[in-house]
Amino acid sequence: PRVVGIRVEPLTDSDEEDEHSPFVGYTSEGISVVHPDTEVRVVLFGWWLTELTDVAFTTNNNCSDRSNIHFSSFDVQVEGRVSVTAEFPHADENYQICLRMKRKIAGPNAKEELTPFWIAEGTKTWITTKLPPHKHYFPLPIQIAMIVVLLCLSGFLSGNNVGLLALNPTELEIIAKSGTKTERKHALAILPVRRSGNFLLCTQLICNVVVNSAIAILFENLTTGLLALIVSSFCIVVLAEIVPQSYCVKNGLTFGARTIFLTRFFMMLSSPLSWPLGKILDYVVGHEVTVYSRDRLMQMMIMATPAEGGHFADDLKIAMGAMGLSEKKVSNVMTKIDDVFMLQEDTVLNTKTVAEILHRGYTRIPVYEDDRHNVTALLFVKDLALINPDDNFTVRTVCRYHVHQLRFVMEDTPLRIMLEEFKRGDYHLAIAQKIVQPEEGDPFYELTGVVTLEDIVEEILQAEIVDETDTVTDNIIRAQRTKSQAHDLTRFLEEDSSVTTDISLQLRLATIQWLSTNQPAFHADMISRPLLERVVRQNVRHVDINNRAKTAPLYQKHQMSERFILILEGRVTVTNIGQNGMQFEAGPWHCFGEEVLNKLVEIAPHLSHHSNRFGSVSALSSSQDTLDDPNKEIKRHPAAFSPDFTAIALDECTYLEVNVSAYLNAYHASLMQLAIPKSPTITIENPDLQANNLQNTTIEEE
Template sequence: MRVEPEAIVGVSDPAKNGVAGYIGSGISLVIPNIRVRVVLFGWWLDELEEVAFTSNENCSSSSIIIPVDDFTIMTSKRVVIETRFLEEKALYKICIKQKARSIPNPPKMSYVIIDDTHTFLSTNIPSRKYYLPFSLQIIIISIFLVLSGLFSGLNLGLMSLTPQELMLIQKSGSQTERKYAEAIIPIRKSGNLLLCSLLIGNVCVNSAISILMDDLTSGVVALIASSAGIVVFGEIFPQSLCVKKGLAVGARTIWITRFFMMLTFPLAYPISRALDCILGDEVVSYDRKRLMELIKLTTRNEAGLAEELKIAVGAMEISDKTVNDVMTKIEDVFMLPDTTILNAKTVTEILNMGYTRIPIYSGNDRHNVVSLLFVKDLALMDPLVISLFNPL
């Protein structure tokens, strides 16, 4: 029988947990005491009588000897066998024995060792190597989760505040709010640069979390764990916090933001300049109508501001008012006919109305206004004279 010296050995695992991979120059790694399937490829393999695996160069004394009757598959080019390997520090080598020749008094056939590293098997599973020490890698993942949450929260908290709103807070806010606004305004004026820096930092740390998590666990577990961590700790919680406390969080972490703006500057600056050229400057203006609505919204539930609100809104609305908007219908105007007698009762009624001028009409026609009565003139007249003064 001829045996191809460059034989190829394939190892598979019916239970899906026995093959650990490969090391070196194609040496197959198998987990001890787990049943695995070994596949031999070569020439004239249908003439094999036994296959053994030895770790001490002595095939006859091997504890793993598989006779031809135990072969799972056997052809001239492929032999499939299933067996278990004991834990050994040395490498397992394949020994094959040819069937006896069909001649009178055939010679006794002996084992032949296939001394090719591609056919070696090892049960010495090396310890798993991580990118970093396990504890350090866990700490780094935790730090990256915090940074992911910070970038996500600041992206919402800072970018939702326009420079005009920050300057408004700086001038009219509380002492603490003014301090926070003063710290944020310098970086917020470079809106697109800040946005690009936060997004690039967020993408980088999220990618690093996925890579480090995949190194610690399997692919599916890493996908679930990293996705859950990023969604909960990197998106939901920080954004809900920064919606309400974005000004305080942005001011207290301003040094971290500045550091990452400098770190990502070579990549973020060209992108931000392109956005500035395409989209233009960030400008938010408030016209009279917007200011009036803003006053109404912000003071709607505040007590004691009703009169001040009316004055402020009235002053801003005056330029848009017409005579038709402010005039009183003639049916509702307090008027007196020219035949009215100015007695004490009439004067009292006039004074109680609170008007300074009273229109006077003639001929029972309210549209025929002939004069005006100035209420102040009544103060200079003697009540007795008034009572004797009949027509106006």
């Protein structure tokens, strides 16, 4: 018999799949390697193996040694294969196979006898229990260093993934515009990379998976079995996931900005795979877009406000009021019609009535005819400035010469639209109304209240604005002031109380005489003598250099002005005159702004009944021009002029200042005193702001 080779097999098929199989493998010389003290199946291959009677495994080349592993019976024995089950103790030498057979002796006494053992030839029939040393992919120090570096990279990729993706581009733009200097710098560094969106996401995930897989492979090469699983899992989960992510959640902006160069490197390195995947995700999922609704923004501001309040709470209140403006309507802030202070057209403006008007503290008062729901005009308190209560004018008479636009709006008009209308400056008070549909007959408008610019501002500030003339602190619940009552404005009816600056009687008479003689605008046919005296007493100003800035400018070159100034005492320096920039000093009885008076003389007769309406149209057009072109200069009253000089009071100075509004009030009051018969036309504009249509209605008043 001849054995040419062996094969070592596990006893069961499950052992073949086990990583700790008894059979380890082969050495470079072809020697089979088995685990010591482990049963294996040894299969011998050759020829005429049915002749074998004994098989032994020896380590000392002595087949007769009793320490040999000896088999005289086999699991399988056929012509070309013999199989035995053996267990090999640990030995420093290789196990060799010893074979023995029976042979027949010819002759008259033929018989069988056993032959001596012989050793099978060839190293492929040897077996060893000396396990080969474990081979590492790299030298052990280098492989450990590689694992440490890979763990750091894994932590960077994992933490950066959370830190960068938690900051969306919108938040980064906000930080870049409103953060500290360091935060703005970090946000600007991250923003270009963060805008790549899905490309960045694919880069982070692909690189993180590759690095974690490499860590697991290298750990498995260092140790095997359950230990490799536990160690690699612990290092990846704790050191490379939990720790860096918990840090980057709170410091993602700083960490991302300081490691942005590594992020760009990995994006470039993985671009052949991550860039196409990112483009596919952009097409399928869409680009990242962050939109904050009004409700979400309001909730974010509430959550971001410190619990202790302070200035943050006050700012939040104002911000919430401004953002909630679009959801509220005129009916939410208006003063109900029953609580509105009104005057009837036939009311006589005697001392008692004027005192009541001033005591109420309102600057605009609706005027009605017969029924409170039939408002026909507006009375401004400033229209009463030059009226003598002893003249007993009626409200109708005053409104005839001071025509103010009357606006009507629907009570369901949004406050945002109402604020835009008030911003135009044409009017700051509107009458709210609603459509009433009776069971029988046609629908009609019914007045429900009054809304003013102050009401909207209070709604934005979430607080009541109370001035010194208010008697109530809330227009809706009509709460009375508790600390102090409104100031009694009836003192302004006293004759001497209207003097702004005290001047001597002789100087006052001289001023009146100078104006009526030298200025046509103050002649008796334009302004009556009593009203001229009141204009002088109410518009004298005094400049005290010790109590204000070093210089007090009266006019600025090329800045539109609507006032006439007459120097009474002191001196004024006039500079920048014309193109040559000349200068001189002006003393008493020198006047400026005669252009204003000359224009008023020309246009006042044509504006006798519509002066305020003309002014409103001018204000409306100028406001609209400003909205269209913010850099465009605001238009003034047609009587305004542009001085080509600068006038500055360098010393204590007393002067008379009459502006366009004061002059027109005096002019209209003179007309009423002279009882000039007029049939004015009062224009009442009824803008339905909700439909964005302004309907004009003309009411002829006799």
